[in-house]
Amino acid sequence: MPSLLSNLKSAREWVTPTLKSSAFLTRGVLTPEEFVDAGDELVFKCPTWTWEAGDPSKRKKHLPADKQYLMTRNVPCTARVSSLENVVAVSNREAGGGGDDDDDDGDWLVSHILTAEEQRKREEKALEEEFDILDGEGEVVEKLGQVSISGEQGKSSEKKDAAGATAAADGEDDDEYADMADFEDDDVMADEAAVTAAPSVPSTTDAANENENILKVRSYDISITYDKYYQTPRVWLMGYADDGSNRPLTGDEMMQDVISDYAHRTVTVENHPHVSGPHASIHPCQHGAVMKTIVKNLTRDSSEKEEDGSGGSDGPSVDMYIFIFLKFVSSMIPTINYDFTMDVSASTKK
Numbered sequence: 001m002p003s004l005l006s007n008l009k010s011a012r013e014w015v016t017p018t019l020k021s022s023a024f025l026t027r028g029v030l031t032p033e034e035f036v037d038a039g040d041e042l043v044f045k046c047p048t049w050t051w052e053a054g055d056p057s058k059r060k061k062h063l064p065a066d067k068q069y070l071m072t073r074n075v076p077c078t079a080r081v082s083s084l085e086n087v088v089a090v091s092n093r094e095a096g097g098g099g100d101d102d103d104d105d106g107d108w109l110v111s112h113i114l115t116a117e118e119q120r121k122r123e124e125k126a127l128e129e130e131f132d133i134l135d136g137e138g139e140v141v142e143k144l145g146q147v148s149i150s151g152e153q154g155k156s157s158e159k160k161d162a163a164g165a166t167a168a169a170d171g172e173d174d175d176e177y178a179d180m181a182d183f184e185d186d187d188v189m190a191d192e193a194a195v196t197a198a199p200s201v202p203s204t205t206d207a208a209n210e211n212e213n214i215l216k217v218r219s220y221d222i223s224i225t226y227d228k229y230y231q232t233p234r235v236w237l238m239g240y241a242d243d244g245s246n247r248p249l250t251g252d253e254m255m256q257d258v259i260s261d262y263a264h265r266t267v268t269v270e271n272h273p274h275v276s277g278p279h280a281s282i283h284p285c286q287h288g289a290v291m292k293t294i295v296k297n298l299t300r301d302s303s304e305k306e307e308d309g310s311g312g313s314d315g316p317s318v319d320m321y322i323f324i325f326l327k328f329v330s331s332m333i334p335t336i337n338y339d340f341t342m343d344v345s346a347s348t349k350k
Contacts (some may be wrong), residue, residue, distance in 0.1 A: 009229070010273070012229055013227070013228045013229045016228055016229045018031075018032060018062045018228065019031045019032070019231045022034060022318070023231075024295070024318050024321065025292075025295060025296075025299070026292070027231075027288055027292055028232075028287070028288040028289060028290070028291030028292030028293070028294075028295060029230070029231035029232055029288045029291075030226070030231060030232060030233070030318070030321060031231075032062045032063055032226055032228075034318045034321070035063075035226045035233065036063065036064060036067055037318060037319060038233075038318055038319055038320075038321040038322040039051065039067065039070050039224070039322060041319040041320070041322070041323075042070065042322045042323065042340070043070070045323075046072075046339045046340060048072045048338075048339045049070050049071070049072045049339070050070070050071055050072070051066060051067045051068075051069075051070060051071075052068060052069050052070070052071045052223070052274070053065060053066045053067075053068055054068045054069060054274035054275070055274060058273060058274050060226070060228070060273075062226075062228060063226060068225075068274060069223050069224060069225040069226075069273075069274055070223060070224040070322075071221065071222070071223045071224075072221070072222050072223075072338055072339065073221045074219045074220075074221070075219060075220045075221070075222055075336055075337060075338045076217045076218075076219060076336075076337055077217060077218040077219065077220055077239070077257050077335050077336045077337070078215070078217045078335060078337070079335045080256045080257060080335065081256065081257055081258060081259055081260070081333075081334065081335055082256065082260075084334065084335065216242045216243065216244070217242050218239055218240060218241065218242045218249070218257070219239070219240045219242075220237055220238065220239045220240070220257075220336050220338075221237075221238045221240075222235065222236070222237055222336070222338050223235075223236045223238075223272070223274075223275065223279075224236075224322065225272075225273055225274065227284045230284040230285060230287060230288060231288065232284045232287035232288050232291065232325075233284070233287070233321075233322060233325055234281065234282065234283075234284045234287075235281065235282045235329055236272050236275075236279040236280070236281050237254060237257075237279055237280040237281070237333070237336070238272075238275070238277065238279050238280075239253065239254045239257065239280070241253075248277065251269035251278060251280065254269070254280040255267070255280070257333060257335055257336060258280065258332060258333055259331070259332050259333070259334070262282075262332045266282060266283055266286075266332065267280055267281065267282050267283070267332065267333075268280070268281060268283060269281070282329060282332060287325070290328060291321070291324065291325060291328075294324055294328065295315070295316055295324070298315055298316045298324075299315030299316065302315045302316075303315070322340075323340050326338070326340040327340060
């Protein structure tokens with residue numbers, strides 16, 4: 001079935017005329033020449049990305065033979081998306097939004113994902129609210145906001161008195177022990193020489209601990225092709241297991257690294273047009289619409305800054321297209337840490 005779909009899509013792309021005139025600002029799409037220019041900028045600023053020629057029998061005539069698609073390899077993926085989705089903060093709900101009038105394009109960007117430190121603090125706060133915290137004597141410790149100043153001073157003086165009594169008792173006990181100098185070994189130098197002469201034996205425990213300290217993570221090869229039918233870039237993912245075997249991940253395993261709202265819907269498993277084997281692919285049907293909205297907002301923000309004298313420019317250029325594109329794609333695969341260097345603040349609100 002996937003093979004049949006691939007053949008149908010290849011035929012559809014073949015009969016689609018090549019876009020000749022620029023529609024970057026009006027429709028959010030690219031001509032093949034603009035795709036190559038944007039890819040050159042990505043490769044220049046992010047050396048982890050390279051152009052690939054691919055299989056000569058699968059080359060697309062509307063692209064240069066040596067620039068068929070972009071590729072970055074061995075991209076780390078440190079966690080499964082499921083471990084983050086429970087801490088996703090949806091800004092629309094917090095702001096009381098999410099009405100029927102919201103634009104569908106806004107769903108393409110995840111608003112915020114809590115960091116590990118933020119999640120740890122949230123869990124500690126929840127634990128503190130659920131259980132009473134006891135002191136060393138089994139008494140319930142009052143929360144910080146409920147402790148009076150006088151109470152704190154009283155407890156502080158009690159602790160000082162207890163500490164003083166303990167120190168005095170320790171002083172009396174010290175007199176009962178003999179001076180350690182009395183037990184100094186006359187043969188200490190001989191003992192040290194014997195230790196130095198003893199052959200060192202490698203510790204298997206140290207080696208095992210060293211292996212345990214190595215973080216094993218999944219890795220991904222990410223490629224970007226030009227979709228002639230939709231006239232936009234298209235992202236392809238090939239994942240590899242974290243057990244050191246370099247085993248390709250199955251389709252279901254790769255979906256573990258995709259936000260569940262997009263898995264098996266926007267992101268599906270299909271055959272790559274240049275590389276053999278099934279890949280997870282982000283379907284480009286909405287890429288043009290989303291990119292048009294983002295570019296329009298960036299242009300508007302730039303114009304507003306120019307009007308109020310705080311700077312600004314003519315807005316984003318075609319060269320920035322793939323950087324902006326990778327920015328919003330990262331909201332669907334947030335744990336795959338690929339490089340797109342430039343800090344792009346992109347909004348999909350109309």
